[in-house]
Amino acid sequence: MKEKDGFVDYPEQQMILYVEKDDGKYGPMQTGSFISANYMEDYIFKRRNLEIVLREQLYKNDISPVKYYMVLEELSLSELSSRAGIRKSRTKKHLDPKQFGCVTADELRRYADVFNVPVANLLQVVLVNDHDIFESNFILENKAEKISVQHASTDNPYIVLTKIEERK
Numbered sequence: 001m002k003e004k005d006g007f008v009d010y011p012e013q014q015m016i017l018y019v020e021k022d023d024g025k026y027g028p029m030q031t032g033s034f035i036s037a038n039y040m041e042d043y044i045f046k047r048r049n050l051e052i053v054l055r056e057q058l059y060k061n062d063i064s065p066v067k068y069y070m071v072l073e074e075l076s077l078s079e080l081s082s083r084a085g086i087r088k089s090r091t092k093k094h095l096d097p098k099q100f101g102c103v104t105a106d107e108l109r110r111y112a113d114v115f116n117v118p119v120a121n122l123l124q125v126v127l128v129n130d131h132d133i134f135e136s137n138f139i140l141e142n143k144a145e146k147i148s149v150q151h152a153s154t155d156n157p158y159i160v161l162t163k164i165e166e167r168k
Contacts, residue, residue, distance in 0.1 A: 003029055010037035055125060061156035064100035065122045066091070069115040084110040100158060124151075124160040 006019045010032025019029045054071055057063045070080050081091040086107055093099040094107070103111075105119075112119040152161040 006031055008032040008034045008037050010034075012036065058125065058156060058159060059154045059161070061097045061154075061159075064095055064097045065159065066100065066103075066111055067095040069111070069117070069122070070095070073115055075114075080111075080114060083114045086110060097156060097158075123158055124162050125154075126162045126164060 001017070001019050003019045003021055006017045006029055008031050013033040013036040014030055015033050016028050017031055018026055021027050051072060054063065054068050058065065058068045066080075070077075075083070077088060077092060077095070081088040084091065084107070086094075090107075094103050094111075108119050108122055112122055115122075148165045150163045150165075152163070154161055
């Protein structure tokens, strides 16, 4: 690849490419990521929509919290089962909201470790109000005194909806 062909204007994510210089020698060149520059917005849009669809299914008790996180983390049943150290047949049961009630506290902890979330997040949905739109998000530091927290029930008996708003 020639040096002029390797340049991508995307300062948010830089990378090093080894390209052919104008003098015919090969060497490093710092440039932006082509994939990030051209596909990141589409990926974020699709990911946000997937999360919204899955959250609605979770509220309606169509999927379990384990299925919700498994799909978001792009894990297969075998991967999740192996990482959690839980039999595949038992993990498959936990994907069904009707069977999720038989999960033990130890199994919840194992799933939470795999998904890298607190155990409580397997049993509640936390939404943050961002300009009158509630979205799943992490609470930014140093805003605790400006935040209001509300809890609401859902059709799923194991899920509590938690809404967090910044007080005005």
